[in-house]
Amino acid sequence: MVLEKFGSFDAFALRDVPVGSVGPRQVRVRIHATAINPLDYQIRRGDYTDYVPLPAIIGHDISGVVEEKGSDVSEFEIGDEVYYTPKIFGGPGSYAEQHIADVELVARKPRNISHLEAASLTLVGGTVWEALVSRAQLSVEETILIHGGAGGVGTVAIQVAKAMGARVITTARQSNHDFVRSLGADEVIDHTANDYVSTVAELTDGQGVNVVFDTIGGDTLTRSPLTLADSGRVVSIVDLAQPQNLIEAWGKNAAYHFVFTRQNRGKLDALTTLVERGLVKPVIGAVLPLARIGEAHELLEAGGLRGKVAIDVVGQTVELPKPR
Template sequence: MSDTMKAVVLTRFGGPDAFEVQSLPIASTGSRQVRVRVHATAINPLDYQIRRGDYADYVTLPAVIGHDVSGVVEAVGADVTEFAPGDEVYYTPKIFGGAGSYAEVHVADVDLVGRKPRNLSHVEAASLTLVGGTVWEALISRAGLRVGETILIHGGAGGVGTIAIQVAKAIGARVITTARTHNNDFVRALGADDVVDYADTDYVDAVNAFTGGQGVDVVFDTIGGDTLARSPLVLAPLGRVVSIVDIATPQNLLEAWGRNASYHFVFTRQNRGKLDELTNLVERGLVRPVIGAVLPLDRLAEGHEVLETGSRRGLRGKVAIDVSGEAETMVPPLAAAE
């Protein structure tokens, strides 16, 4: 085996042209680590936020970033008993904790790594790790969503929203989501019970109409803006708001006090346990990744541009990167500017 690998390196903070394809040495494998041949990765909003410099204090350049891996174990450390060479695995690398997944090979702490669902391709599995772990952390670990409750999921057609709808339905919740009209049938097919076109309708009015004024038990915020301040207007008493968005602007939460609301701000923690729970749902046919675009590793910079212009492309779900060269390239066209 070669001691080098192809990687896409972030050389400076900026636009998609800040990436450069380079040959890098492969890191050594520690006693509780595994070395994985990466077959696929994916692009998340976190990735383009890092690329443009939103988290410059946490990233030392040049850097290999990326937060999704699906691949095959090539080697294991001396103290690893959970996996062996040849095992198919998937996981999220430690965020801000070392090299990322935009490369042909990745070395990871074994406690982060889960067995890839048997019924998913590598491209599909890589599209699930970060968003799936985020959804599990938000809806299960933090919000404690239960059977029979009602949840409002903002951005149902997006990478996180598509998984959140499916997980919430698997739990047995009633799902209301926001999406554009052309995505109505799509999000309903994922399991949404009611859909609000956020461009034409005030979601507060629509949700209160859907629930007969009772409100929802959980609001899942994937969009930011004024969602924290407005969420209490659709919450039932003792409702919960879960946000995965960086929010720097102060918001008035007086309405939340009147409803005894609780707020949870989620920065996803990586571990095998959440992946194993997701794998169970996937292998039972209850959750399936949604992929809107697939590109090879050499075109990863274009993948960032595709994700950032997703609303003009009608992008649904994730942008996946086929590192192994086994999948067909798929890129939704950019609509003409109005």
């Protein structure tokens, strides 16, 4: 599915495109599944025109099977099941039947989940790992506030934080409270009915949280320091659309981390361990075929869905669910 113009959901067209040749340290993968991310619809609507020359194949999640390998590749064999995130702004993406990748990006797919589930984990899983492990350095018995626990990133963040031994507080609509608790959340705040700052103070006896993970933007960077313990950390994966007043962060000696995910096999191998031990399970809110990429973008951009929108590349038409 080729992005031929920046704009609305009709910007994609089904085209036959040459695959290209495989380099010495590359593999060619038959894509079985991909998934949709906010980064994808941001690219489609024109937020990154300087980085994406048109026409372009975009997409940032792949699960599939190795069909060809370069002369210097020893890590994988033909037929191996793999998953990975293509290099962001670095060439063709995942909205296709085949993809050529540098072998350093590629990891073995977890054995206990499907291609659809694996494709729903690569970008969000790598993002969560970088945010909570590499940047925030979340520790056992610390408390974390996760904004947007029912979303594609939030569902994985809750599970990873619990696997790390943290106490998890998250925000979600009332209709999603039982769902996010089933993922491991200890406390849930209905952000549509309650002020999360005062609620966190009550839940922590005024001590605050050690880490805030922002997946939603808005005024969260300004208000989140009000929930922090001294020397707390705020990690955000959201673009800064406007200046933020961070005076409260200064008073808490807070550290801020802005995460644009770096792709590598190591993070995915660590996630694979958690998945195969049953500690992390990808959450899929909808499945569509590749030819309906535009509808998939529309569904995700509308919001209200639990987990990821996955794309069955080898397959079947699945009806859209009603957003929650």
